[in-house]
Amino acid sequence: MTFTRFVEAGRIALINYGEHLNKLVVIVDIVDQSRLLVEGVTTKVRRQVINVKRVSLTSLKLDGIKRGAPTDEVAAAYKEADIDAKFAASGWGKKLDRKKKRAALDDFGRFKVMVARMKKSKAINAELQKLQPATA
Amino acid sequence: MGKSRDARRRAKEAPTKPVLQTITKKIGGEKNGGERTVIVNKGPKWYPADDIKKPVPSRKHAHKPPKLRSSIKPGSVLILLAGRLQGCRVIFLKQLKSGMLLVTGPYSVNRIPLRRVNQAYVIATSTSVDVSAVDVSKFDDAYFKRVKAKKNADVMETDEEAAKYAPTEERIADQKAVDQVLVPVIEKEPLMTSYLKNRFTLRRGMNPHVMSF
Numbered sequence: 001m002t003f004t005r006f007v008e009a010g011r012i013a014l015i016n017y018g019e020h021l022n023k024l025v026v027i028v029d030i031v032d033q034s035r036l037l038v039e040g041v042t043t044k045v046r047r048q049v050i051n052v053k054r055v056s057l058t059s060l061k062l063d064g065i066k067r068g069a070p071t072d073e074v075a076a077a078y079k080e081a082d083i084d085a086k087f088a089a090s091g092w093g094k095k096l097d098r099k100k101k102r103a104a105l106d107d108f109g110r111f112k113v114m115v116a117r118m119k120k121s122k123a124i125n126a127e128l129q130k131l132q133p134a135t136a
Numbered sequence: 137m138g139k140s141r142d143a144r145r146r147a148k149e150a151p152t153k154p155v156l157q158t159i160t161k162k163i164g165g166e167k168n169g170g171e172r173t174v175i176v177n178k179g180p181k182w183y184p185a186d187d188i189k190k191p192v193p194s195r196k197h198a199h200k201p202p203k204l205r206s207s208i209k210p211g212s213v214l215i216l217l218a219g220r221l222q223g224c225r226v227i228f229l230k231q232l233k234s235g236m237l238l239v240t241g242p243y244s245v246n247r248i249p250l251r252r253v254n255q256a257y258v259i260a261t262s263t264s265v266d267v268s269a270v271d272v273s274k275f276d277d278a279y280f281k282r283v284k285a286k287k288n289a290d291v292m293e294t295d296e297e298a299a300k301y302a303p304t305e306e307r308i309a310d311q312k313a314v315d316q317v318l319v320p321v322i323e324k325e326p327l328m329t330s331y332l333k334n335r336f337t338l339r340r341g342m343n344p345h346v347m348s349f
Contacts, residue, residue, distance in 0.1 A: 107215070107225075107349045108263040111331045 005057040007036065010065030012083055013055040014092075020045050022096055024087060025055065026078060029068045039071065041078040047071065060086060201235030207260035211267040214239060215259040215336045215349070223335040224248055227265055227318065231255075234277045244315045245322060246333045249303070252280050259336075261349040265328070269317045274310065 005011070011027045015038075025045050029037035038055065039047040062077045087093040102113065157176040163169065208214065212228045214237070226239040226248050237255050241248030303311075322328050338344060 103346075104348065106263060107259075107261040107336070108213070108328075108331055111334060112327055115327060115330070 010062035012060040
């Protein structure tokens with residue numbers, strides 16, 4: 001296996017720390033080995049320098065974005081590629097969405113989730129039992 | 137600026153002018169006019185030179201029932217946090233005069249009778265049940281007052297039957313009446329019955345201070 005996600009201009013990344021936690025940004029430029037210039041188009045993250053450690057790279061990338069591309073070009077490419085919808089449809093996006101929804105649940109909601117999970121695992125286990133060879 | 141505390145107190149005890157009670161007395165002797173109006177209660181003959189201060193009535197022991205937490209409304213599902221029923225979910229019915237909360241399981245759902253709890257030992261959830269049809273006018277603090285067990289003459293010999301608690305016929309009937317109204321309402325909501333039967337516990341990764349209830 002080789003690497004497929006690189007720190008490069010146009011790469012979509014997710015901020016994993018601090019005020020802008022879990023917000024999508026576009027890498028616009030690379031300042032040095034540890035710092036990047038990023039910008040969030042729909043996430044209200046202003047163009048700023050951020051440490052590499054504080055972003056996680058996604059598999060998404062904007063095509064045709066050169067290093068230091070201006071805001072309007074980045075925004076146009078971002079909307080053209082429909083990045084928000086693509087990310088939301090990905091496994092990672094769904095997981096984040098689920099986490100957010102679960103955190104907002106009230107006590108009764110959490111109970112309902114628990115019941116649903118029990119039901120699911122019961123069904124799975126029942127099927128699994130059928131597949132296993134009968135042992136003495 | 138406000139008046140001093142003394143001045144306010146004086147104003148409160150507004151000096152109403154004493155109405156003098158008088159009676160007419162017959163007086164003997166020719167030149168005495170026959171009768172005279174006399175004050176009944178003359179009062180003391182002399183006044184003390186210094187004012188004697190009256191102690192201010194104590195405000196310490198006035199019972200101020202606590203305000204009901206804004207998140208608790210009649211019908212709210214509460215989580216009990218202390219005691220034998222720790223973690224149980226109950227339905228709040230009303231606040232009593234003493235400030236205690238009247239709650240019930242209801243009994244036929246999760247075996248929690250009508251009882252009083254302190255709102256400090258309770259988590260209010262946003263879930264609620266319609267309790268408008270439940271008649272709670274009967275229940276007050278006196279209803280829940282404990283009946284003291286009769287003391288046995290022999291200290292060493294405890295009367296086990298007397299010490300054992302059993303609900304009175306009245307309480308059983310009252311509980312039935314409340315349950316009769318409450319249970320159909322609860323059963324309307326899917327999963328509500330099993331939710332009330334289930335005890336609340338903290339599990340790994342659950343931080344109660346960031347969770348919403």
